[in-house]
Amino acid sequence: MSLRNNALLLLVVVLFFSCDKKRVFDEYKSVGSAWHKDSIVTFELPELDSTKGYDLFINLRDNNNYPFNNLFLIVAIEKPNGFTKVDTLEYQMANPDGSLLGNGFSDIKESKLFYKENIKLKGKHKVHIKQAVRETGKVPGVKLLDGITEIGFRIEKKELDK
Numbered sequence: 001m002s003l004r005n006n007a008l009l010l011l012v013v014v015l016f017f018s019c020d021k022k023r024v025f026d027e028y029k030s031v032g033s034a035w036h037k038d039s040i041v042t043f044e045l046p047e048l049d050s051t052k053g054y055d056l057f058i059n060l061r062d063n064n065n066y067p068f069n070n071l072f073l074i075v076a077i078e079k080p081n082g083f084t085k086v087d088t089l090e091y092q093m094a095n096p097d098g099s100l101l102g103n104g105f106s107d108i109k110e111s112k113l114f115y116k117e118n119i120k121l122k123g124k125h126k127v128h129i130k131q132a133v134r135e136t137g138k139v140p141g142v143k144l145l146d147g148i149t150e151i152g153f154r155i156e157k158k159e160l161d162k
Helices: 002-018
Strands: 023-030 034-036 041-044 054-062 070-078 084-092 109-119 126-131 144-146 148-157
Touching: 023 041, 023 054, 034 148, 054 070, 084 109, 126 148
Parallel strands: none
Antiparallel strands: 023 148, 034 144, 041 126, 054 109, 054 148, 070 084, 070 126
16 A cells, blocks of 8 residues: 555656746745835746747735735846846735635735746846835835735746757
């Protein structure tokens, strides 16, 4: 019986990892139960084939404590020579009824947010992500953004590059 269970477990693991052939990089970092406005999450990307195109995604894990319908992020991608390109991004995080968007069966949802498409990366890059959420009519940012528990960054091979 034990051998059969081990074989079944091995089959499940192989199937799980073989289903994600486009994944090149996929990493998460915890921000605790709330994301502080001064906390910058940094990812050091691997060196990739500079002749191929890649799609970049920001992944978030959030829960029902997230109080807003949208999310503002400041994302900087730093090239090996130090040149940094900064983008301010807005993503919808909830339906009009307040229920969270994303995948998941419990109150924890995972959102895969598009960042850049068909980008070529030469050398080792860094990505820095910071939350920039503000309450309506207020200038200072939300000091502790409840409900966001983990920030992830994902690189996928462009569909044409198999």
